[in-house]
Amino acid sequence: MSTLISLSQVEKYYGDYHALRGIDLEIRSGEFFSLLGPSGCGKTTLLRTIAGFEGVSGGAIRIDGKDMAGVPPNLRPTNMVFQSYAIFPHLSVAENVAFGLRRSGLSKTDKARAVTEALEMVGLGGFGKRAAHALSGGQRQRVALARALILKPKVLLLDEPLSALDKKMREQMQVELIKLQRQVGITFILVTHDQEEALVMSDRIAVMFDGEIGQMADPETLYRRPASRRVAEFIGQMNFLQARIVDDAGASLMLEVAGLGRTRVEASQATADARTGACVVGLRPETLGILFEGEAPRLGQEVIDAVVDEVVYYGDMTYYHVHIPGVAEPLKLSMKNITGRPVLDIGTSTRVAWDPRALVLLGG
Amino acid sequence: MKPLRIYAVAYLIFLYAPIALLPLFAFNDGTIIAFPLQGFTTKWFAELSGNKALLSAVGNSLFIAAMTAIFATLLGICAARAGAMADFPGKRGIIGFVMLPLVLPEIIVATSLLIIMRQVLGLDLSNWTVIAAHVLICMPFSIAILNGAFQNLDPALEEAALDLGENRWSAFRLVILPLVMPGIISSLLISFTISLDEFIIAFFLTGTNPTMPVYIWGLLRFPGQLPVVMALGTILVTLSILLLALAEYFRRRGLARAGVTDSGGFL
Numbered sequence: 001m002s003t004l005i006s007l008s009q010v011e012k013y014y015g016d017y018h019a020l021r022g023i024d025l026e027i028r029s030g031e032f033f034s035l036l037g038p039s040g041c042g043k044t045t046l047l048r049t050i051a052g053f054e055g056v057s058g059g060a061i062r063i064d065g066k067d068m069a070g071v072p073p074n075l076r077p078t079n080m081v082f083q084s085y086a087i088f089p090h091l092s093v094a095e096n097v098a099f100g101l102r103r104s105g106l107s108k109t110d111k112a113r114a115v116t117e118a119l120e121m122v123g124l125g126g127f128g129k130r131a132a133h134a135l136s137g138g139q140r141q142r143v144a145l146a147r148a149l150i151l152k153p154k155v156l157l158l159d160e161p162l163s164a165l166d167k168k169m170r171e172q173m174q175v176e177l178i179k180l181q182r183q184v185g186i187t188f189i190l191v192t193h194d195q196e197e198a199l200v201m202s203d204r205i206a207v208m209f210d211g212e213i214g215q216m217a218d219p220e221t222l223y224r225r226p227a228s229r230r231v232a233e234f235i236g237q238m239n240f241l242q243a244r245i246v247d248d249a250g251a252s253l254m255l256e257v258a259g260l261g262r263t264r265v266e267a268s269q270a271t272a273d274a275r276t277g278a279c280v281v282g283l284r285p286e287t288l289g290i291l292f293e294g295e296a297p298r299l300g301q302e303v304i305d306a307v308v309d310e311v312v313y314y315g316d317m318t319y320y321h322v323h324i325p326g327v328a329e330p331l332k333l334s335m336k337n338i339t340g341r342p343v344l345d346i347g348t349s350t351r352v353a354w355d356p357r358a359l360v361l362l363g364g
Numbered sequence: 365m366k367p368l369r370i371y372a373v374a375y376l377i378f379l380y381a382p383i384a385l386l387p388l389f390a391f392n393d394g395t396i397i398a399f400p401l402q403g404f405t406t407k408w409f410a411e412l413s414g415n416k417a418l419l420s421a422v423g424n425s426l427f428i429a430a431m432t433a434i435f436a437t438l439l440g441i442c443a444a445r446a447g448a449m450a451d452f453p454g455k456r457g458i459i460g461f462v463m464l465p466l467v468l469p470e471i472i473v474a475t476s477l478l479i480i481m482r483q484v485l486g487l488d489l490s491n492w493t494v495i496a497a498h499v500l501i502c503m504p505f506s507i508a509i510l511n512g513a514f515q516n517l518d519p520a521l522e523e524a525a526l527d528l529g530e531n532r533w534s535a536f537r538l539v540i541l542p543l544v545m546p547g548i549i550s551s552l553l554i555s556f557t558i559s560l561d562e563f564i565i566a567f568f569l570t571g572t573n574p575t576m577p578v579y580i581w582g583l584l585r586f587p588g589q590l591p592v593v594m595a596l597g598t599i600l601v602t603l604s605i606l607l608l609a610l611a612e613y614f615r616r617r618g619l620a621r622a623g624v625t626d627s628g629g630f631l
């Protein structure tokens with residue numbers, strides 16, 4: 001896939017406030033790309049510089065090979081779905097969707113057909129005559145999508161489009177958005193602070209902190225091989241254990257991990273900064289497993305003794321906190337509630353299996 | 365609770381009883397303004413419509429009020445729009461300065477304007493000098509109303525229009541203007557009403573053709589004309605109430621459209 005948008009060393013200052021710090025980004029054509037990060041990290045700002053609503057203080061943005069410096073939003077091949085949807089309240093649904101076609105030179109019938117198609121595409125067929133201010137949140141969202149997509153932009157920018165919807169609606173729209181994106185083949189850039197949403201929907205994700213990109217990768221890499229402790233903490237749950245490199249043999253490392261003892265890991269499991277300075281080991285809760293009566297560890301797994309400290313029953317899953325000797329913080333782990341597996345009581349002594357291949361070694 | 369209620373009732377009587385007297389004597393068949401009433405007549409209204417000088421004064425006033433409404437609202441739109449946009453240096457100071465005429469005594473404004481127009485600028489007094497002064501005193505009202513209308517708008521609406529291919533001007537025309545239109549109409553009506561019955565400034569700055577309030581003031585020297593003044597007053601009060609009600613209606617409709625709850629306003 002070819003590069004559609006490239007940002008190089010993009011800087012943005014609001015007065016003294018440094019909102020974007022040297023952003024480098026390549027977004028491919030047809031990709032579903034997400035900008036993920038905590039509130040105030042500059043996601044919206046970055047999206048708005050791509051759309052042209054904010055100028056950059058330094059660096060360059062190129063879309064489809066063209067430098068966008070000084071190009072106003074109406075002349076960029078981008079369209080935006082605003083967080084508030086920004087549906088024009090004085091126009092009907094059809095008039096809202098047709099708004100961008102005013103300058104297209106299409107005939108009236110062609111416009112009407114395009115509007116009908118766009119509305120059907122977002123599942124709002126027959127809603128054209130409705131007044132825009134009388135729509136529900138989910139419907140407004142669809143109108144905003146249809147209104148932006150009718151122009152067939154090269155890039156669709158979405159600023160937290162699902163955050164105003166309730167959980168059920170949000171999950172439904174996530175699926176619909178993915179389908180829609182595959183159907184139209186347009187590059188989507190989604191801003192979200194919801195890591196689950198980003199993981200579910202994106203081809204690639206850029207995680208941002210304080211105006212900088214912490215890591216850019218596909219969802220699986222991001223989850224399994226976070227590039228820093230910060231990313232690891234932000235995405236999903238992670239147990240952290242103090243660690244020390246005992247021996248660095250290049251392709252593999254011997255670690256001394258608090259509570260787990262000595263273990264050997266591949267070099268690919270360690271970040272560069274972890275190999276040179278202080279480091280911690282990260283373990284996802286689902287890579288740890290309680291060994292119930294009669295269960296044996298799988299090949300490659302190690303076993304430690306543990307005491308159950310906390311139990312949270314979720315129906316399909318049970319979340320445990322367990323204490324292991326020599327570590328103050330309890331370890332979090334999650335177990336599927338398959339038939340025959342009991343839910344352990346607090347205080348039960350048990351054994352926990354862990355897998356050296358699942359751990360990551362991070363700086364910090 | 366009781367004294368408060370008595371106070372409220374007394375207050376309302378004090379405020380509105382004189383106005384209620386207007387129509388009473390406008391339809392009273394007698395030249396003396398006193399009880400008991402003498403019977404029903406509409407002859408004062410008939411006399412009113414035959415009075416050339418009065419009609420010309422009314423014409424003057426309507427022209428001045430219309431022009432004032434238009435200019436005050438146009439300037440108000442600019443100011444409110446600037447106020448709703450991002451902060452710029454000295455924004456608060458400037459807005460405060462524009463709102464100042466709201467609290468300045470009219471007699472001071474009138475005197476200083478007279479001096480400036482006659483002595484400094486050497487202008488002849490005419491309808492236009494009155495219009496200029498009326499624009500000055502109507503602007504704060506216009507800005508207050510339009511500020512509400514502009515600030516209730518989601519800034520993303522304009523950006524959405526830009527994003528969909530419009531330029532700044534067409535985005536303003538297609539999206540902002542229709543959405544603040546109720547505020548604009550409300551501002552036009554209020555400015556019109558204020559200008560229509562403004563006396564002090566008009567008295568100072570009017571040229572050879574008096575405005576209606578100035579003419580009425582002149583009439584008061586002739587006791588026989590008093591019922592005619594009452595008749596005119598009745599028409600004016602009715603008109604004012606009508607226009608203000610209309611203005612408020614449009615202001616509320618604007619709020620409803622923008623989907624926000626009521627916060628302030630004059631009525």
Ligand SMILES: Nc1ncnc2c1ncn2[C@@H]1O[C@H](COP(=O)(O)OP(=O)(O)OP(=O)(O)O)[C@@H](O)[C@H]1O
Nearest residue numbers: 014017019037038039040041042043044045046193
């Ligand atoms: N117009 C502005 N003027 C001054 N500072 C701004 C402006 N817009 C944003 N900022 C600041 O820049 C930083 C990044 O803002 P931005 O809106 O990009 O955050 P975000 O990542 O989208 O956060 P959220 O998830 O809360 O929407 C924030 O600290 C914000 O206060």
Ligand SMILES: [Mg+2]
Nearest residue numbers: 043044045159
């Ligand atoms: Mg944001």
